[in-house]
Amino acid sequence: MARWGMVIDLDKCTACQACTIACQAENNVPFAGPEQGAMGRSKHWHDVLAELEGEYSEFGAQFIPRPCMHCEDPPCVKVCPVGATYVDEEGIVRMDYDRCIGCRYCTTACPYGVRYFNWYNPQWPAPYDQYLNPDVPVRPQGVAEKCTFCVHRLEQAKREAREQGRELTDADVVLLPACNQACPASARYFGDLDDPDSTVSRLARSPRAFRLLEDLGTEPKVYYLSEEKA
Amino acid sequence: MVRGSSMGEGGIIVLVVVAVAVAVFLSMLIWLMQPEKKG
Amino acid sequence: MKHDGVAQEDAALFEPLIRTGRGFYITVAVLLAIIALGVYAYLRQLIYGLGVTGMNRPLFWGIYITNFVFFIGLSHAGTLVSAILRIVKAEWRRPFTRAAEAVTVFSLPFGAGSIILDLGRPDRMLNTILYGRFQSAIMWDVTCISLYMLSSIFYFYLALIPDIAVCRDRLDVGSFRARLYRFLALGWTGTERQYHRLDRLMDIMAVWLTMLVVIVHTVVAWIFGMTIVPGWHSAFIGPYFLAGAIFSGVGAVIIATVILRRVYHLEEYIKPVHINAMSLFLLSLSLLWFYLTFVEYFTTFYGNEPAHMAVFNAKFSQEFSPLFWAMVVCCFVIPVVILGNPRTRTITGAVVVSIFVNIGMWLERCIVIIPSMARPRMGGIGSYTPTWVEWAITIACFASFILLYVLFTKLFPVVAVWEMHEARQRSIPEAVERVRSYMPGATASSLPREE
Numbered sequence: 001m002a003r004w005g006m007v008i009d010l011d012k013c014t015a016c017q018a019c020t021i022a023c024q025a026e027n028n029v030p031f032a033g034p035e036q037g038a039m040g041r042s043k044h045w046h047d048v049l050a051e052l053e054g055e056y057s058e059f060g061a062q063f064i065p066r067p068c069m070h071c072e073d074p075p076c077v078k079v080c081p082v083g084a085t086y087v088d089e090e091g092i093v094r095m096d097y098d099r100c101i102g103c104r105y106c107t108t109a110c111p112y113g114v115r116y117f118n119w120y121n122p123q124w125p126a127p128y129d130q131y132l133n134p135d136v137p138v139r140p141q142g143v144a145e146k147c148t149f150c151v152h153r154l155e156q157a158k159r160e161a162r163e164q165g166r167e168l169t170d171a172d173v174v175l176l177p178a179c180n181q182a183c184p185a186s187a188r189y190f191g192d193l194d195d196p197d198s199t200v201s202r203l204a205r206s207p208r209a210f211r212l213l214e215d216l217g218t219e220p221k222v223y224y225l226s227e228e229k230a
Numbered sequence: 231m232v233r234g235s236s237m238g239e240g241g242i243i244v245l246v247v248v249a250v251a252v253a254v255f256l257s258m259l260i261w262l263m264q265p266e267k268k269g
Numbered sequence: 270m271k272h273d274g275v276a277q278e279d280a281a282l283f284e285p286l287i288r289t290g291r292g293f294y295i296t297v298a299v300l301l302a303i304i305a306l307g308v309y310a311y312l313r314q315l316i317y318g319l320g321v322t323g324m325n326r327p328l329f330w331g332i333y334i335t336n337f338v339f340f341i342g343l344s345h346a347g348t349l350v351s352a353i354l355r356i357v358k359a360e361w362r363r364p365f366t367r368a369a370e371a372v373t374v375f376s377l378p379f380g381a382g383s384i385i386l387d388l389g390r391p392d393r394m395l396n397t398i399l400y401g402r403f404q405s406a407i408m409w410d411v412t413c414i415s416l417y418m419l420s421s422i423f424y425f426y427l428a429l430i431p432d433i434a435v436c437r438d439r440l441d442v443g444s445f446r447a448r449l450y451r452f453l454a455l456g457w458t459g460t461e462r463q464y465h466r467l468d469r470l471m472d473i474m475a476v477w478l479t480m481l482v483v484i485v486h487t488v489v490a491w492i493f494g495m496t497i498v499p500g501w502h503s504a505f506i507g508p509y510f511l512a513g514a515i516f517s518g519v520g521a522v523i524i525a526t527v528i529l530r531r532v533y534h535l536e537e538y539i540k541p542v543h544i545n546a547m548s549l550f551l552l553s554l555s556l557l558w559f560y561l562t563f564v565e566y567f568t569t570f571y572g573n574e575p576a577h578m579a580v581f582n583a584k585f586s587q588e589f590s591p592l593f594w595a596m597v598v599c600c601f602v603i604p605v606v607i608l609g610n611p612r613t614r615t616i617t618g619a620v621v622v623s624i625f626v627n628i629g630m631w632l633e634r635c636i637v638i639i640p641s642m643a644r645p646r647m648g649g650i651g652s653y654t655p656t657w658v659e660w661a662i663t664i665a666c667f668a669s670f671i672l673l674y675v676l677f678t679k680l681f682p683v684v685a686v687w688e689m690h691e692a693r694q695r696s697i698p699e700a701v702e703r704v705r706s707y708m709p710g711a712t713a714s715s716l717p718r719e720e
Contacts, residue, residue: 040325081407082396101396102389104329105407109496111646119320141318142389240401240408247412255423262466263455
């Protein structure tokens with residue numbers, strides 16, 4: 001079985017946010033609008049975090065694209081009373097939107113803040129409703145949601161490989177999630193962390209590699225590469 | 231991925247605990263109201 | 270010990286069941302109006318979604334969860350006063366026990382109910398039974414609170430049976446109520462054996478409920494304590510919540526008892542000596558609360574861990590500091606100042622302090638829950654302002670609790686008549702004998718028997 005993970009090279013990332021936009025479009029993530037956004041109701045399954053360092057005139061900024069970490073020991077899965085969020089056999093932390101009771105325990109428990117909640121029934125004013133992706137469910141009000149590593153694309157890729165009578169290769173998956181595919185700087189990689197020859201495995205072993213909040217023991221599967229942290 | 235729809239173990243625990251409690255309380259009431267033997 | 274004497278001696282306690290003044294109808298009307306507004310607010314929430322509240326990311330939980338913890342805390346009142354004081358044979362508990370147990374029975378549904386009101390998909394509530402995962406602290410809560418609710422209702426009912434029988438036999442009321450009393454009395458005749466068995470059952474239930482109080486509020490605290498959210502993940506949170514619950518609960522019992530005393534003219538039954546005992550109890554709980562609070566925050570402050578200090582500073586000196594210091598004033602300064610001085614430790618003083626204690630403890634729940642979410646680990650600062658929907662629902666919960674309580678006082682005597690009778694007949698000579706047995710020069714009959 002694969003163990004899916006992601007690597008993001010911060011030394012290549014230009015913080016253009018194409019990844020965030022691509023995810024928004026691919027996964028039918030609804031708009032919040034300026035009013036709701038100001039209230040803290042925006043949903044960004046993928047987001048780019050900005051950490052400003054230093055003071056004028058010695059400013060620095062670190063931009064960190066942040067999907068779901070798909071932790072090996074996810075705090076969100078631990079607290080869900082009904083198993084609406086769960087880890088599948090390949091390490092992807094998934095959502096069952098039909099089972100979620102909207103208690104928001106998972107959104108509260110996630111230390112990375114990657115989880116979102118549908119405060120209202122999502123609206124897509126015309127013509128935005130034209131680009132809804134039929135491969136991804138539209139979530140109703142009252143349920144939680146988050147990045148799925150584009151698992152629907154992964155299932156599609158597996159199906160295609162099966163039809164062609166072959167296994168999934170590293171090349172099939174490196175740019176599989178929408179965020180990876182959209183990156184103009186080729187800064188992002190996806191693949192099987194259990195395959196020692198995959199791109200993500202080799203990069204995750206790099207001396208430049210680190211993960212967020214590593215000392216919490218969540219064992220996130222998103223690795224970042226940065227010369228600074230080496 | 232389709233997941234099984236078997237009952238979660240948490241739900242069973244709740245039902246068992248509640249059932250046991252109700253049974254205990256009912257038997258307490260029965261014991262309390264037991265008619266006294268005449269004679 | 271038949272109940273003939275019971276009814277004659279304590280006729281005043283049955284007055285409210287027979288006579289209903291205008292005040293009652295006005296009170297009920299006002300409460301119903303408040304509840305109606307709350308229902309309307311909730312319907313809007315059901316239809317439009319939780320967006321009608323002030324909750325957001327990262328403040329995913331707000332005053333509904335505060336209310337959940339608060340009402341469960343209130344419910345510990347009855348168990349404490351009735352069960353624990355029974356175990357330690359504190360005779361002064363007798364006028365309070367039923368009023369206290371009623372606080373428990375009527376506040377628990379709003380504790381559990383507040384969680385349901387907070388759910389995004391309450392229509393899927395039964396998923397907790399169908400798909401429940403016991404790794405989640407929410408399931409521990411569902412189990413314990415269900416058990417506690419059943420047990421409290423049963424204990425409340427047990428203690429009511431002899432008085433229901435008196436109502437059945439002596440009261441001249443409408444046929445619906447007469448049938449209700451007959452059904453609920455279960456054929457109680459007040460024989461020696463029945464009273465003896467009732468005593469045994471209540472002893473068992475008192476111990477059981479005391480255990481449950483400890484378990485329930487610890488488990489409620491663990492909803493927070495079992496996450497790794499800074500400010501919540503403390504080994505201490507179980508005992509802290511438990512002590513706080515007992516604290517606010519005793520305050521609630523004082524308020525309920527004093528109101529009942531005034532409205533139903535129970536000055537003969539609820540005397541200054543009783544309120545004084547409860548006041549001293551409340552005062553010691555205030556000191557305990559202060560000690561626990563101090564210990565918690567001082568340890569955090571000294572450790573100086575960044576994630577925890579962000580939360581600490583939010584409470585101590587940033588946007589939550591007005592609430593934080595108001596809490597300290599309400600929960601510590603006011604109780605100590607008013608109840609510490611015998612001259613102000615009057616019935617009025619007790620009620621004033623109890624009201625402040627309950628306000629302070631509601632604030633304390635907010636202070637535990639909200640600032641931790643406003644300072645998430647991954648940077649940023651959250652903020653939260655409850656909307657009218659949340660306030661309306663909160664106030665409606667309180668109004669519903671009061672309404673249930675008011676209706677209860679019309680159906681059953683608020684002071685346990687049979688417990689007063691038992692005190693006069695048995696407890697006084699028993700207490701005398703007990704104290705005598707502690708003294709030197711014990712006679713053969715009072716030495717423990719060796720079998």
